[in-house]
Amino acid sequence: xxxxxxxxxxxxxxxxxxxxxxxxxxxxxxSGATDMGMSYGAICNDCGAKFTANEGGGFVFHxxxxxxxxxxxxxxxxEIGEPHxxxxxxxxxxxxxxxxxxxxxxxxxxxxEPMDRDEYEAAVxxxxxxxxxxxxxxxxxxxxxxxxxxxxxxxxxxxxxxxxD
Ligand SMILES: [Zn+2]
Ligand SMILES: [Zn+2]
Numbered sequence: 255x256x257x258x259x260x261x262x263x264x265x266x267x268x269x270x271x272x273x274x275x276x277x278x279x280x281x282x283x284x285s286g287a288t289d290m291g292m293s294y295g296a297i298c299n300d301c302g303a304k305f306t307a308n309e310g311g312g313f314v315f316h317x318x319x320x321x322x323x324x325x326x327x328x329x330x331x332x333e334i335g336e337p338h339x340x341x342x343x344x345x346x347x348x349x350x351x352x353x354x355x356x357x358x359x360x361x362x363x364x365x366x367e368p369m370d371r372d373e374y375e376a377a378v379x380x381x382x383x384x385x386x387x388x389x390x391x392x393x394x395x396x397x398x399x400x401x402x403x404x405x406x407x408x409x410x411x412x413x414x415x416x417x418x419d
Contacts, residue, residue: 295413
């Protein structure tokens with residue numbers, strides 16, 4: 255006997271006192287088409303600067319980085335407009351759980367031609383235009399150190415990871 259017992263079911267709960275599970279943060283389902291973004295504390299391996307880096311996007315926008323200086327460019331699905339609808343139409347799963355109902359509606363009713371992911375990302379990159387530095391915003395460009403522009407970063411173990419949106 256180790257004195258540790260699992261107490262099963264309702265026996266452990268006071269009536270009316272919710273021991274309900276904490277609501278879980280909304281996440282993309284495994285079958286969803288996207289990776290949701292996050293912010294994290296980053297440390298530059300070259301100059302040691304600490305800053306907050308953002309990667310990915312949210313349920314209503316994408317986050318791209320300049321392929322030259324690493325500047326961020328957030329672009330909302332509304333701003334993207336038609337290509338986003340065509341991309342959703344081309345998916346056979348919802349873009350995310352949160353937008354599932356909306357996505358299904360688009361898939362069923364949007365009259366335009368579906369667009370695949372490569373075409374879509376190219377269209378979004380085009381819409382984002384050029385960075386002030388002359389670089390181009392890309393989905394696959396990494397965040398960079400604001401001090402020295404190095405992409406050689408590590409995650410700060412002391413900073414909390416924050417999933418956003
Ligand atoms: Zn740096
Ligand atoms: Zn730039």
